[in-house]
Amino acid sequence: MTSSSGVLVLAATPIGDPRDAAPRLAQELASADVVAAEDTRRLRRLCSDLAVAPSGTVLSYHEHNEASRTAELVERLTAGARVVVVTDAGMPSVSDPGYRLVDAAVAAGVRVTCVPGPSAVLMALAVSGLPVDRFCFEGFLPRKGGERARVLESLADERRTLVFFEAPHRIEASLRAMAAAWGAQRRAAVCRELTKTYEEVRRGSLGELADWAAEGVRGEITVVVAGAELRVRSLEDAVADVLHRVGAGERLKHVCADVAAESGLSKKALYDAVVAARTVSRATTAGP
Template identity: 50%
Template sequence: MDTPSTPSEPTALAGLTLAATPIGNLADMTDRVKAVVGQADIIAAEDTRSLHKLLHAAGVQFRGTVVSHHEHNEAESAKGLIEAVRSGRSVVFVPEAGMPAISDPGYRLVQEAIAADIPVTVAPGASAAITGLVLSGLPTARFAFEGFLPRKTGEKTTMLADLAAEPRTLIFYESPHRTADTLAAMAQAFGPDRAAAVARELTKYHEEIARGTLTELIEWANSKTLKGEIVIVVGPAPDAAPATFDQALAQVQTLVAEGQRLKAATRQVADQTGHSARELYNAALSER
């Protein structure tokens, strides 16, 4: 790993820089973010009023033009920002809080920059997802960020069912008034004893982390009026028992019934279960 270095001169701007902002604690705004915002010709902000308040509180003086760039105008705004970079101006995008493009605008802007062969970099900083994961006490070696779940009950149920056997720790964002219902849906999909954690108001004065089973966290959420941004972290699924030969054979038969060729189906199931593809193939043939 490279050794971090401290540049002796101000940070040079790429054509496009995505800059992270604090998620609660103003002190988490890095010197580099302050520098790139101060130097930018154009500052694209998810919320321009919040940006002005943030820069004033942080004592950042800036010379650039502030423009709005949010989820509702992102497609059109991104094109204009890329054209600005093409004309020689430096552009910095700043989300309202946290890391750009993580449940915030920025993804489309990066895509446009890459497609236009424009230099793009990130001035990193606070992330609620990573902060919540670290505080959860759950496994961090492998994890998956799922963002916000669908609001519609059926879509949420389907998505959670698809994640029930996920071997990685899962990270979700949620609004405070939906947290208890979401935990209940998770208990239904993942089992009431799955280990989890709920973090709220991260990096702020009233930061709180609750850890326990999903059942315990449902009781916790229902016992109080939750406020602030919520991060839910759910532990990985318990190791599943290996499929028996009969279960593997049943999987082969299901795939064949769905239109897959027998040879391909046996190879797929063999790879997934560890059973012999030849034995599965012969057994499936004998039952035809």
């Protein structure tokens, strides 16, 4: 990091209720040399809610000008400016503009920090009623049906709780695609308008939620889906799987650990069974 570098501040903004803003947010907006906002009109509204007026330059920074404006912002940062990035709601760079700038700032040796704040992902997890000890965030699903189906298929065996963002006009199609890929009985929750006046959390199976969504859903939506249940497999099937993968070139110990985790079998018992099966196979091949 160079001594003359400025600081890049990713500032989380409220996802609905302006009272959720961190006290530091107003301070950063007021004192920044540059405020880069996804929507400058929304920024003005937020500043009005927070009773603050930016003293520095305010410019737009969104998906359509992110590539071209990043170089300008990095130039200001390396010259010593304090640049604050805000998006319409939540943390910049998380399914919003910001990642490109962070990557460029890090490469330039600029310090990057955050102002913490509300998170639709964490709030939806907390109120979903689903396991929260392990989870993964998948952002928005692809718009096209074929691409969406392929992504969902790749997540079919994911045991962690899954979190998605979705648009109101696509929520029914996405829920039906999830039901087709993972089963209509998989538990889920649709959380909409979090922290806002019409906040609603619908819990049920994917099939039930898809039928509910057919009536029309409005607002900002976060979907939480239970992870896949552990598939219990017989030791014989697991051994056959390990032998096939080892035959294709994978390492025995790594494959045994992977298959044991997926199947719920003891890693040692599986390893011993595979070794025994290989011994029998070699003896049979060798003949009398």
